[in-house]
Amino acid sequence: MNNNRHSKEAIRCCVDALSTDLFQGRLYSPFIETVVEFKTEVEFLLGLDQLLDDIGKPQPYAILRTVNANSMKVRSYNSRPKQWRTLEDVQSHYGKQSTCDIVVETRRHVEWQGYVLQLSPQAILKFQSSEQCVEIIKRF
Numbered sequence: 001m002n003n004n005r006h007s008k009e010a011i012r013c014c015v016d017a018l019s020t021d022l023f024q025g026r027l028y029s030p031f032i033e034t035v036v037e038f039k040t041e042v043e044f045l046l047g048l049d050q051l052l053d054d055i056g057k058p059q060p061y062a063i064l065r066t067v068n069a070n071s072m073k074v075r076s077y078n079s080r081p082k083q084w085r086t087l088e089d090v091q092s093h094y095g096k097q098s099t100c101d102i103v104v105e106t107r108r109h110v111e112w113q114g115y116v117l118q119l120s121p122q123a124i125l126k127f128q129s130s131e132q133c134v135e136i137i138k139r140f
Contacts, residue, residue, distance in 0.1 A: 010117065011051065011102045013137060014095030024137070028093050033084045045130050048112075052104055066076075093094045098140040102133065 008025055008030070016022040027036040027047060038044040038134040093099075111129045116136045118125065127133040 009103050010090075011048065012090050012093055013100050013102050014056075014093050015029055015098045015137065016096040018097050018138060025097075025133075026053060026093070026137075028085075028090045029055065030083050030085050030090050031085055035047050044134065048102070048104075049130075050135055052107065054128070062075075098137070100137060102137075 008051070010029075012028040013025060014028070015023070015025040022039065023041050023044060024039045025037075025044070027038070027044075032137075036047040038047050045135055047069050049066055084114050099119050101117040102114065103117070104112045106113045112133055113135070115124050115126045116133060117123075126135045127136055137140060
């Protein structure tokens with residue numbers, strides 16, 4: 001696995017609180033200007049999916065429908081997204097409960113495929129769906 005590739009494409013996930021009904025934390029990427037905060041699994045899933053749309057890669061498998069055509073924003077693949085923050089800045093953030101890096105390689109069949117890099121102890125765990133991704137993060 002190419003560590004340079006991992007570093008460029010990784011999204012830092014900082015989990016601050018974890019219980020049966022709380023999954024709270026933050027997402028950081030060099031390619032987004034703001035921090036994405038979440039308090040539930042649903043907010044995490046929607047936030048990460050929106051973050052991937054904003055970055056422009058990997059491309060979504062399908063264009064989502066909406067009843068308000070004016071709010072629909074189709075984004076195309078972006079091989080060189082604008083970098084808003086340094087890699088060092090992104091990697092300097094840690095969660096109170098756990099910290100990991102997420103790499104979504106593809107979004108086939110309206111799902112995510114990729115891997116989660118656990119920082120301590122180091123481990124790389126692959127996932128084939130957004131649900132698997134959340135399960136892996138919660139195990140840390």
